[in-house]
Amino acid sequence: MNIVCHAWRALHNSFLQGSLHSQASCSKHFAGCFHPRNSPKSISTRTRRISSVSSAPAQAQQDASYPPRSILIVNKLRTEPVTYAIDELLRHLKKTHPSVKVFAEDRSDIPEGAEVWRPGPQSENIDLVVTLGGDGTILHAASLFSLGAVPPVLSFSMGTLGFLLPFHIDDFAKGLEAVFQGKTTLLNRMRLSCNFYDKDSRKIGSDEWQVMNEIALHRGSSPHLNTIDIYVDGQHLTEAVSDGVIVSTPTGSTAYSLSAGGPIVHPSLSAVILVPICPRSLSFRPLVFPSSSSVTLQISDRSRAAAGVSMDGRVSHVLNPGDSVTVQASPYPVPCINRSSISGDGEGRQGEGVGPGKEDDWVRDINNLLQYNATFRSKALLRYSRK
Secondary structure (H helix, E strand, C coil): CCHHHHHHHHHHHHHHCCCCCCCHHHCCCCCCCCCCCCCCCEEECCCCEEECCCCCCEECCCCCCCCCCEEEEEECCCCHHHHHHHHHHHHHHHHHCCCCEEEEECCCCCCCCCEEECCCCCCCCCCEEEEEECHHHHHHHHHCCCCCCCCCEEEEECCCCCCCCCEEHHHHHHHHHHHHCCCCEEEEECCEEEEEECCCCCECCCCCEEECCEEEEECCCCCCCEEEEEEECCEEEEEEEEEEEEEECCHHHHCHHHHCCCCCCCCCCCEEEEEEEEECCCCCCCEEEECCCEEEEEECCCCCCCEEEEECCEEEEEECCCCEEEEEECCCCEEEECCCCCCCCCCCCCCCCCCCCCCCHHHHHHHHCCCCCCCCCCHHHHHHHCC
């Protein structure tokens, strides 16, 4: 069975049944569920095994006769290139996989031939999410599945730099066919669950917020520093006097967290990253906790101002003195389809989301996108010195 859609369905069902830590519900697909604390990080259908950064390989059966039956297209605002790309993608699906149902968000620019899809407990099941845009489009797509498991995400770059864009839009047919044939690998990108409480420890709202990059407490428009008490697993860690604090996932470690001086963490790791924003103390350094840790940020009664809250770049809450937010690893990661499982060596077109096939897309990205440890020497000298 196609591991991309079938393994996700098994995961989705097991979560709905409340068996997040049970291997029995998905043992016939793979040993261990998609859980950030104990899961394998990369699922290979080409070799019919699960490869993991930790160890513990497990067997998984593949049946390429079981392709995705429903696809959700999530795109950035319609421009002429985006409109053209969507039309080409829909034309390809209609020609090669006419039985597949295609959905799009309920917007005024819904593409012709797609049905309206609305997030919620009664929404239509989705086997595959296809995004066209930048990293922000993927963050938005993940936010549509805040109540449970996220389907596999196939991301196509529309000219925006980012770490979550393994495919160029010109390769959409190749990427789609690889998914339908089961020749793909998934990288589970961890998310964070966030719950807000008032000063009397009463939950603010009924929602549990899911973030893929980071949650940031910041001073907003106030000229004063925030005073934030930080607790880890219920134990007081420190009092932060700073412009704010970021709690990030490994995926988010190359976003806002990196700009604030946080570490770069491989996305296959399960970790919670704590990064201060312009702290008053020079000894307040970033920390990395295991994904089993729970981090609570409480606005101190001594704080001279309220704190703004943004999650994945979107303003969401204002926390007054005494209010708090508790952050921990979410049981619902975002399974992203890797380019390296599809591309072959020798594909060398320049641009975002393209490049030679590698065992690890992330290694290519930190070199190409971040210019990691870039040297002052010319590229010609570097090539010569490596011979």
